[in-house]
Amino acid sequence: MESQITLEDKLKERIKELTCLYKVSSLIRNNDFSNIKSLLQEISLSVKKAIRFPDEAFVEIKTDDFTIVEGEKIEDAICIVAALKPFNKIKGAITVGYSKQKFSENAFLNEEKLLLKKVSSEISDFFERKAIKEKEDIAKRQIERAGRLTILGEITAGIAHELNTPLANILGFTELLKERYKEDKIGSEDLEKVINSAIYSREIVKKLMFFSCEMPQQMASININKIIDEAIGLLKPNFKKKNIQYNVSYLNDEIYLKVDRIQLTQVIFNLIINAIYFSPLNGKINIIVEEKSKTIQIKISDEGKGIGTTNSENIFNPFFTTKPVGEGSGLGLSVVHGIIKSHKGTIIHQPNSPKGTIFVVSFPKS
Structure with missing residues (x-):
């Protein structure tokens, strides 16, 4: 041809x-x-x-x-x-x-x-x-999100300060009323409900202050492996309830980091509790702690449904939750984000394979 x-x-x-x-x-x-x-x-x-x-x-x-x-x-x-x-x-x-x-x-x-x-x-x-x-586009979204979180932090700090005084008054005067009406069984029960609601509201205010980094920090160099072991020990009943296996891997026996002990514990608790909540029965959670040249990285992975695209940019916002009404305030991850940010660290999430989510927390060593 x-x-x-x-x-x-x-x-x-x-x-x-x-x-x-x-x-x-x-x-x-x-x-x-x-x-x-x-x-x-x-x-x-x-x-x-x-x-x-x-x-x-x-x-x-x-x-x-x-x-x-x-x-x-x-x-x-x-x-x-x-x-x-x-x-x-x-x-x-x-x-x-x-x-x-x-x-x-x-x-x-x-x-x-x-x-x-x-x-x-x-x-x-x-x-x-x-x-x-x-x-x-990704960088632009991250900048916009960081800006939104900064504004939210300022707003929530203001709300927290404004609510503290009236909540203290409600608790104080309700305690006095309870003493006055202690012979009134029904009245005392109603006042107890008011007290419990005020205490719950005060806890939310504390979380708001964590989110906005308004809580004072007590920084010290600690072995974070022990913190994680203690947190897992306390959460063993939660693992057992859903028959979830967990695996903890430390790159070194002792990994020291300058952090606020209580706040780091809260970060670990929140992330592991979330992983347990979204894990299926008989699932598996992996916790890996790695010491790199400039950072210390904590990875917590589950085998749940994962985080959808529509939710991925909102999960660190206050009061955003995918849990049913009454099962979450939507402040857990926002508190985690605030604490990590106050330690000059970062937190990201990525898909787990074949399913689930991995949260990666990085703290600077210096």
């Missing part, structure tokens, strides 16, 4: 190739990263049209996420291939092929090989820009 190519044919081929490059550049320039598969389909069709024998050729674009084939793919084929290398790492390839039974290696023009390299370069640049944009 191959034949000698004339000057006129060469001119026609050059026009096809230039048209293809212009089309590919236009498609990539006008794409907003929303439909990658459609973009690759259009590029493969454009490349197929630019090849010398388009009716006999197939074009395949293969990436980590997609495999696009234009034309009928032939297993026993002669091919030219150009790698897709965003950030100089191979992430796929674009292939053009003919049937070996009908064509020889000479079927491909040098200009077609150059065309394929140019198209692969355009696609690689596109994937680089896509990756950069995704990182920028």
Whole structure:
């Protein structure tokens, strides 16, 4: 089927190739990263049209996420291939092929090989820009979230201070009334309910102050392995209730960190209790403590349902909870976030494999 190519044919081929490059550049320039598969389909069709024998050729674009084939793919084929290398790492390839039974290696023009390299370069640049944009979007969301949490911290600190005085008055005067009406059984029971509600409200105020970093800290260098062991010891009934296994792994026998002992205990308690709550019956929780060059990292993983995309940016906000009404105040993780932030640390969450969530807490060693 191959034949000698004339000057006129060469001119026609050059026009096809230039048209293809212009089309590919236009498609990539006008794409907003929303439909990658459609973009690759259009590029493969454009490349197929630019090849010398388009009716006999197939074009395949293969990436980590997609495999696009234009034309009928032939297993026993002669091919030219150009790698897709965003950030100089191979992430796929674009292939053009003919049937070996009908064509020889000479079927491909040098200009077609150059065309394929140019198209692969355009696609690689596109994937680089896509990756950069995704990182920028993530950074922007993190900055916005940090800003929201700062504002929430200021608001909750103000609320906590404003509520402390009236709550103290409610508790004090209710105690006096209880003494006055101690002979009235029904009245005493009602006053006891008022006292319990006020105490519960005071605990929420304390948590708000933790979230806003208003609680005074008593920093000391402590072996955090002991803190975690003590917390797990106290939580053994919780593990037993759901028949949950736990595994604790320390990189070193003693890992010292300058922290507030009580606040660190609260962080560990909250994270483990959450892991137990969301774990299935007979599940497993892993706790790993690692000492790195500049940080000490605590990882707590469960095998629950995991954190959905819609909830991932809200879980550290005060009063946000996915638990049923009455089972959570929505302050546990916000308190954890406030404590860790006051220690100049970070907390992130990521999916566990095959299911569940991993919370990663990092504290600076200095």
